[in-house]
Amino acid sequence: MKPTITAFATSPDRGQGMARDMPVRWAFEEVGQPYDVRLVSFAEMKQPAHLAHQPFGQIPSYEEGDLSLFESGAIVFHIAQGHTGLLPEDAKARARAITWMFAALSTIEPVITEWETPEYFEQDKPWFQERRAILGDRVRKRLRALSARLGDAEWLDGGFSAGDLVMVQVLRRLTGSGLLEEFPNLAAYVARGEARPAFKRAFAAQRAVFEAQAG
Ligand code: GTB
DSSP states (O other): OOOEEEEESSOTTTTSSOSTHHHHHHHHHHHTOOOEEEEEOHHHHTSHHHHTTOTTSOSOEEEETTEEEEOHHHHHHHHHHHSSSSSOSSHHHHHHHHHHHHHIIIIIHHHHHHHHHHHHHOTTSTTHHHHHHHHHHHHHHHHHHHHHHHTTOSSSSSSOOHHHHHHHHHHGGGTTSSTGGGSHHHHHHHHHHHTSHHHHHHHHHHHHHHHHHHO
């Protein structure tokens, strides 16, 4: 059965692939699983029909028969578990790949989200620059550790895995900020992820939504 995911009918990022349907699309493409997309407006996301699938009124959600999931990380994990290609067969290597998924979402992403927030909502505050610098240093601290662990390796633990997919997608939010570029091996790691044919197909698919609207 072909799964259906939800995505923004109108993405605020104008097709840059920053919304969280992107890692799910990317995972589908990596494993060769066709999928359908139901586009939802901001108003529709808050309606009972969508809340039944995503209790927080957000995208993405995932439906496959009577299975309904939310949380992009959990959806990527589900896809990775059900197909070959995103998680190693070896049990220990598989556990380590899953660990990197959690590290991306619970250790790296929160400091990036914190750092982004003042840019969107608090630029007019007198303490904006000082706060931004503090939060930037918190991001640097995490990136320094990640950079040290990655070293000269291509991926975080052997071959490309769901851990890399989620980590690259999280790090993409820093592209062009200057922060990622302070760590050339991480910038190259993100570029390697973005160069994967599956990433390109997923990016093109979400970009097509924006282009269709832009006319
Ligand atoms: N933890 C959840 C998950 O990973 O699935 C978070 C889901 C989430 O944040 N969804 C956002 C959403 O639906 C879209 S991705 N927001 C609408 C709402 O809460 O009402 C976050 C996002 C949005 C826009 C950009 N952008 O424009 O660059 C980037 C990321």
